[in-house]
Amino acid sequence: MxxxxxxxxxxxxxxxxxxxxxxxxxxxxxxxxxxxxxxxxxxxxxxxxxxxxxxxxxxxxxxxxxxxxxxxxxxVGFVFQEYSRSLMPWLSVRDNIALPLRHKRLGKAERTRLVEEAVESVGLTGFIDHFPWELSGGMQQRVAIARALAYEPxxxxxxxxxxxxxxxxxxxxxxxxxxxxxxxxxxxxxxxxxxxxxxxxxxxxxxxxxxxxxxxxxxxxxxxxxxxxxxxxxxxxxxxxxxxxxxxxxxxxxxxxxx
Ligand SMILES: Nc1ncnc2c1ncn2[C@@H]1O[C@H](COP(=O)(O)OP(=O)(O)OP(=O)(O)O)[C@@H](O)[C@H]1O
Missing domain, CATH: 3.40.50.300 (P-loop containing nucleotide triphosphate hydrolases)
Incomplete structure (x- = not known):
């Protein structure tokens, strides 16, 4: 491959x-x-x-x-070491994960589904409307993983x-x-x-x-x-x-x- x-x-x-x-x-x-x-x-x-x-x-x-x-x-999706630099502090978990999806032509419902599924798969459903700075380092890295997954790489x-x-x-x-x-x-x-x-x-x-x-x-x-x-x-x-x-x-x- x-x-x-x-x-x-x-x-x-x-x-x-x-x-x-x-x-x-x-x-x-x-x-x-x-x-x-x-x-x-x-x-x-x-x-x-x-x-x-x-x-x-x-x-x-x-x-x-x-x-x-x-x-x-x-x-291809990426996850880098520096989660604190890769997440946008002014965007919620939901919006951070949705960000790369702008490059895909998707309807709103499909985008929401992909984001919510990815958040669930990393165990952060209760934190979807939090901001990165409200999360621990490990949780922020989960968000970075969810962001890569939502993109369906x-x-x-x-x-x-x-x-x-x-x-x-x-x-x-x-x-x-x-x-x-x-x-x-x-x-x-x-x-x-x-x-x-x-x-x-x-x-x-x-x-x-x-x-x-x-x-x-x-x-x-x-x-x-x-x-x-x-x-x-x-x-x-x-x-x-x-x-x-x-x-x-x-x-x-x-x-x-x-x-
Ligand atoms: N943009 C750059 N300009 C010049 N040299 C660079 C640049 N990026 C990396 N290097 C050099 O290339 C070599 C390899 O760097 P790289 O960051 O790829 O290694 P690494 O194995 O990922 O390191 P680490 O495990 O410490 O993160 C190093 O000597 C580094 O100084």
Whole structure:
């Protein structure tokens, strides 16, 4: 469905050049949940922005169903890390979620239905007429997820969406994403620097190297479904997979020449 083909991205020119992505290739199948994990600064956000058509690659390409992505595709929804910056403080939850739907030609009743269903699916029905600043951080991130879902995307691109919430809220939001993925049948690309999160959520994990970044390894996660925060994480296979990813990242760091 999605194909990242020899993707590279260099920022700036001359002395201020940063080679963020060296050459990356991997694919994402229809309905798959792919986690991308790598050390801080390895270019995860850059990769996702290229996949979203928000940033042109320096070379290589991203294709969606065989068509090269040259701008934000209609079928794609995004959830970013900074929920506090992505929601409009002067709009209610309802109006924030309805905002991207302006780009779709929908009747009022259909728009209301999509917004209300999305709010219900993230468990915020009682807060639909509240403003973002009246909600906790975790609730605001739920609103950001609902906004992406109401748009009925085929693909959800998520950039470290739970990095700024506490551990318990993070676990709840992880399970929420697994559930909506199932309910909405959406394909997910989920970027995180958290190895446990990547293994817990993913059908596959793409492990990135330090910059200049390439794909170090693509790992299949054959853990039983449905995943469970306690039972899944107690499994020896879970411990094995997380140790494998951890070692892959650490080994690569040790191989880097001293600077
Ligand atoms: N707009 C920009 N202009 C110049 N350099 C940039 C720009 N955006 C990112 N970079 C550089 O590209 C590299 C990768 O950045 P990016 O934000 O994609 O990494 P990341 O893996 O998402 O980081 P983190 O995990 O810390 O969020 C970094 O060296 C960064 O300084």
């Amino acid at each position: 999605l194909e990242v083909n020899g993707l590279s991205k260099t920022y700036g020119e001359g002395e201020r050049t940063t080679r963020a992505l060296a050459e990356l290739s991997f694919t994402v199948a229809e309905g798959e949940f792919v986690c991308v994990v790598g050390p801080s600064g390895c270019g995860k956000t850059t990769l996702l922005r290229c996949m979203a058509g928000l940033l042109p690659p320096t070379s290589g390409s991203v294709s969606l169903r065989g068509h090269v992505v040259a701008g934000p595709p209609e079928q 085929e693909i959800l691109l998520m950039d470290e969406p739970f990095a700024s919430v506490d551990a318990q809220t993070r676990a709840d939001l992880e399970d929420l994403v697994l559930r909506v993925r199932k309910d909405y049948g959406v394909t997910v690309v989920f970027v995180t620097h958290d190895i446990d999160e990547a293994v817990y959520l993913g059908d596959r994990v793409v492990v990135l190297t330090q910059p200049p970044t390439t794909v170090q390894e693509v790992l299949a996660v054959n853990l039983p479904e449905p995943r469970d925060q306690v039972e899944t994480k107690e499994l020896p296979e879970f411990a094995h997979l997380r140790a494998h990813v951890f070692r892959a990242i650490k080994r690569r760091q040790e191989l880097r020449p001293a600077t």
